[in-house]
Amino acid sequence: MLGIGTIAKKVFGTPNDRKVKASRPLVDKINALEPEFQALTDEGLRDKTEAFKKRVAEGESLDDILPEAFANCREGARRALGLRAFDMQLLGGIFLHEGNIAEMKTGEGKTLVATFPAYLNALSGKGVHVVTVNDYLAKRDAEWMSKVYGFLGLTTGVVHPGQGDADKRAAYRCDITYATNNELGFDYLRDNMKSELSDLYQREHNFAIVDEVDSILIDEARTPLIISGPSQDRSELYTAIDALIPALDEDGYTVDEKQRSVTFTEEGNEKLEELLHNAGLLEEGQTLYDPESTTIVHHVNQGLRAHKLFIRDQHYIVRNGEVVLVDEFTGRMMSGRRLSEGLHQAIEAKEGATIQPENVTLAQVTFQNYFRLYNKLGGMTGTAMTEADEFEEIYSLGVVEVPTNRPIARIDDDDAIYRTAREKYEAIVEELKVAHAKGQPALVGTTSIEKSELLSQMLSAAELPHNVLNARHHEQEAQIVADAGKLGAITIATNMAGRGTDIQLGGNVDMKVMEALAASPDANPDELRKQIEAEHAEEKQKVLDAGGLFVLATERHESRRIDNQLRGRSGRQGDPGRSSFFLSLEDDLMRIFGSERLDKVLSGLGMKEGEAIVHPWVNKSLERAQAKVEGRNFDMRKNVLKFDDVMNDQRKLVFSQRREIMEAEEIAEIAQDMRYEVIQDLVTEHMPPKTYADQWDTEGLQEACREKLGIDVPVTDWAAEEGVDDEAVTERLETASDEAMARKAAAFGVDTMRVIEKQILLQSIDAKWREHLLTLEHLRSVVGFRGYAQRDPLNEYKNEAFTLFESMLNSLREEVTTTLSRVRPLTEEERQAQVQALQDRMTRQQAAVDEAYHRAEGDSVPAAAAEDALPGFDENNPETWGNPGRNSLCPCGSGKKFKHCHGAIT
Template sequence: MLGMGKLAKKVFGTPNDRKIKATRPLVAKINALEPDFEKLTDEEIKSKTVELSERAKGGESLDDLLPEAFANCREAARRALGLRAFDVQLMGGIFLHQGNISEMKTGEGKTLVATFPAYLNALMGKGVHVVTVNDYLARRDAEWMGNVFAALGMTTGVVYPQQPEKEKRAAYACDVTYATNNELGFDYLRDNMKSDLREMAQRDHFFAIVDEVDSILIDEARTPLIISGPAQDRSELYVSVDKLIPDLRDDHFAVDEKTRNVTFTDEGNEYLEEQLLARGLLPEGQSLYDPESTTIVHHVNQGLRAHKLFTKDKDYIVRDNQVVLIDEFTGRMMAGRRLSDGLHQAIEAKEGCAIQPENVTLAQVTFQNYFRLYDKLAGMTGTAATEAEEFAEIYRLGVVEVPTNRPVARIDEDDAVYRTAREKNDAIVETIKEANAKGQPILVGTTSIEKSEFLSEMLNKAKIKHNVLNARQHEQEAQIVADAGKLGAVTIATNMAGRGTDIKLGGNVEFKVLEAIAAEPEGDHEAIRARIEEAHKADEEAVKAAGGLFVLATERHESRRIDNQLRGRSGRQGDPGRSSFFLSLEDDLMRIFGSERLDKVLSTLGMKEGEAIVHPWVNKSLERAQAKVEGRNFDIRKQLLKFDDVMNDQRKVIFSQRREIMDAEDLSEIAQDMRHDVIADLVEQYMPPKTYADQWDTEGLYAACIEKLSLDVPVIKWADEEGVDDEAIRERLEKASDEEMAKKAVSFGAEAMRMVEKQVLLQTIDTKWREHLLTLEHLRSVVGFRGYAQRDPLNEYKNESFQLFEHMLDSLREEVTTTLSRIRPMTEEEQQQLAQELAQQQQQLQQAATPEPVDSLPGAPADGFDENDPSTWGNPGRNEPCPCGSGKKFKHCHGRLA
């Protein structure tokens, strides 16, 4: 019998079905317009854009313009790329325009789908941002889809790291701008460190379409973007602390794998105190529990975390004597990304690498709060349904599953669970052998570099030819992925999330054509393409006959979404395929989340060596364990966000104030208000209200006026006058200070005075904000302990950070007033010198605001470039011209794969 829920769904359809149904009339309208748009000339298509844009700016709603805009965009894409969008792609575009996440399976053409809502919303002239997960995809998509936008008469820009400022401003000024989430966030922070509105790169935050939305808004949301400058060098301390850790016994610390945390036990603390005293790291007579020991305790804790929680070749790799982090979700290197709070330095000490100095935060923002700046947000991915609650709660984004163009023909097998990792690995090699014997291409998913290399060794022993894709092969990524669908190909990959290159059965035609043309540059390119396409058809049929792409996963990930992403690499566009997960009770997820019960079940069943349990119940229990982990990770991110929201409100106030100051022509009124507030505070301090004249500290007030206002006025004499109260003295001080500043303005010249006021205000705000960020960091690290006193740490943080913010604004007023009052009239030469110094300081600030990459980025040549010496070429992008000057692309010349 059907349950009530299932029965209701059968009668009324699921909410998702109803959303799909609601778009069908719109799709029918677009299709009905198709014959009219096919008749338009290329120029008429561009004219249609101008007409639609004028109507949009004239007040006509974008929803009303949608059918015409989508029909125009579909026709332009057909002419520019030879691709006619399917109805399901139009549906995906409609959901994106409505501010949803379109969940579309791999190979359904998400890159093209994004052009429809991007075009429609760009008609408003406010700029649309399309966000990708890496620079390669940003450039590729901008170049590829730029043809569609050009055919529509729109401009396309791309933003990439270390881009010249002028080029970056031009990219943001385009109708549609492609960029990575990191670059967008960093540019937002950099813009809010500039001192001139004309230098700011970003315009409005109007509409953003986020590709691989789950990767960007969930996986990366735990790490805030931080722009920092160097602090004092403490590398010796890290090395000294690191020498202590290997001597610790197991009873000195406790590791909690579920929360990824590690703490010292009481025995550990005693042992530490002895060792630190013996090595002179703790002064004689000082205990670990003294307030003065906070710094050393912090460093020891970070050293312990570096050794016990961070594993080489899984969490990071060592490259060119530097520790480079690995993204746990995509297996990619995160060049330039560093762990905060001295943890990165502790790992550098552990690995014997050069220790980079710690950094001081100059500006920071989380992805959650950056993307919530947009008036409208949308996203695309193959896997979002499992995180629908988080998208709805944090970003107010709905998730809609868009049907596939052709039915999915992939066979998803139940998980096979083995007792030991050895039995599981043997079974994996056997399965690969069987599939490989019939020519079926296999994609093997692993969770770490270490495991992918171990499996690679096993396949070498079994004499099975294969490719390995992990952070070490980052540069050849697209090529290896493109080859993964060839007949008989075996590819081992760490987390295949969002690789951006389709695995096509029989191999990728475009890559084959480019390689062949590079080998015969003088040949007939059309004939070469025809020959390769013909050969490819036979290869594709052979692979289909062998069963299509076989995705073999060697472990379950903490998140069901990552597993689904890997699974989704097979069975694109109705292709045949199969997927299977091989697990053992020794896997991390199984070990941490209740494998004891399964172990008992397997023992009771009396399983033989090499046998596996395969049953839908096992899948269900594993999914429940994964859902628990996802829920806990969501709670962690939610808690992080609650704390960051407190700072975010303050950040918005400071950034909007800076903008107003940069926008203002004359700041003398703001400076005057600040000065009057300072005078009111001084009068209240030295002449408290409701006190008698003989209780006033007039000498203190006189001294404060000289120090804070550079005013030598007879305050003591005024106070002795009959009938004078604190209000009268405040008014006299205000008048005297206004007159003094007016004289200065005349001496300076009005224009120079305005410039000085603006620079002093901006610089003081920046300095105070940086100090405030540091204070908040320290507050955040200790506020958790308030929980022991039955007080809510979040409320404590809110209250104290608000008080700190008020204090910062008070000291800001005081400092601006003091600085401006001390400025004396200058000669013309001195004025020029001051302007130069201020410009220099601003330049230094901008340099600090550029995150230094660990790796040179694509296209960034090394100093002393020599086209005959490859060691001076930096790290050229694979699709860029080869630095040797041959005219070929780098990947077809010196970067050619062996």
């Protein structure tokens, strides 16, 4: 019997169906315009772009010109690339423009889909950012799609690491800019550390289209982007602590795999204290609970995490003596990315690698808060529906599933569960033998480098030819993916999220042509392509007859999205295909979520060695377990975001104030307001309201004015006058400080003073913000313990962070005022002294260069004046010569080396 919900869906359709249906008329309008735009010349299409820009500038909305703009872009893409967009691609473009996530299956042409909303939104002249997951895709997509934008009269830029400042600024000023999420976030932080408007990279955050949106906005959202600088070297401490961890037995700590945390037990703490005392890291009588032990406790905890939670070749690899992190979602190496708070150093100590100095945070932002800066956001991916709630709650992004251009013909098998990992892997090898024998290409998904290499060894032992795609073989990625659809090919992939290269049945024609041209440079490219296309069509037919691409997953991932991404590699554009998941009770997900109970059930059923349980109910229960993990991970990310939101409000305020200061012609008024507030605070401190004159500390106020305002005023005499109160003193101090600053401005010159004020204010803001970030980090690490006192850690953090921010602003005002009061022009004598010191330094440097040159030539150094002789030097009395080195100048003042003069051996 059908449920009410199922009947309602049949009658009314799902919300997704209704969204798709509502957008169909727009697609019909675009299609109706197609003949009109096909009739235009190339120049006519470009003229349309200029006409659209003019209409938008005059107030017409982008929604009004959408059908015409999309029709123009479709025709431009057809002429520039030879690709005519399907209706479903137009539909995806409409959803992106509306600020949604378009869920489109692999192979549906998402790269082309992005051109439609990018072109439309670029007409406003405010810029569009297209965000990709790696630099290769950013460059590839920009190069490919710039042909469309350029054909239509728009400019395209690409941002990548290592780019020159001028090139990067030019890329951001293009109509459409391709970049990775990392580079966009870091450039935002870099911009907010600059002091000149002309040095800024980014314009306003108008519209961003995020490719692989689930990977960027969810998987990577937990890791903040941090710009940091080096702090003191503590490598000896890391090494010393690392040597103690292996001495702890399993009773000394507990590991929680669900929460990915590890903590010391009571026994572990006692053992650790003993080890730390013996190693001299804890003083006698000091315990781990003492406030003085905070740093040691922090480093010991990080050492334990490094040993028990971070596994080599799974979470990181060691390459050329360097610990390189591996992205758990894509299997790629993250060169340059380091774990914070000393954890990376702890892993380096564990692996015996060179320990890099720990860094202090100069600026930071999470992807969540960076992407919420945009006025409008859109995203594309093959898998977003399972995280629709998170996208809606965090980013206000709806998720719309775009129907496929052709029906999906892939067969999805039920999961097969084995009792042990050994049985599972043996069954996988047998399954791959069958597929290889009939010529069916197979893509095998694993969750770690270690497991992919274990499976590779088993396939080699079974004499099955295969390729391995993981962080170790990162360089050959495009080639391996291009070959994965060839007849009988077996490809083991650590993860297939965001690879950016479709697996084409029969292999990739373009790759084959490039290889053939490299082998025979003199061959005719057109003839070669025709020959390869004919061979490819034949091979593709054989692959289709064999059943298309076979996706075999060796484990369920924590997230259903990652499983769906792997499964979605098969059955693109209506091709046949098949997907199977092979699991065992020893897999991480099964082990963490109730495998003991299942093991008893399977034992009771009398399962034999090598047998598997296969049933739709098992799939459902596994998906429920995955949904629980996803829910828990969402809660964790939401909690991280709540804390980061507190800092984000403060960050936005500081960065906007910085921007205002940079844009202001002069900031004398801001400096004056700060000075007045400092004066107010000083007067309140030394002459509290509602107190008598004999209770005032006028001498202290007079001294504070000299110290912080740079003015020497008779506050004591003022206070002795009849009828003078704190307000009168405040006014007189403000007047005196204004007169002092006016004299200073006259001495420097108005223009110079303007620059000085701006630079001092910006430098002070940056320094105070850095200190504040460090304080918030420390607060964040300890505030969780307030929960034991029945106090909400988040509220505690909010309250204390607000108090700290107020304190930072007060100290900022004081620092700017004090620094400005002390700055003064150099006197003529000081200027001359500086010039003389510079000349002396240059003379010494030149003398050192000359000496080094003559030493290299084996020559004596040119003679110096005799007056340079050592005072009291007597050539007949060696005791008066001092103790010169053999290569030093002789103390007699000849200018020769000692060994060639009085020190010569006779």
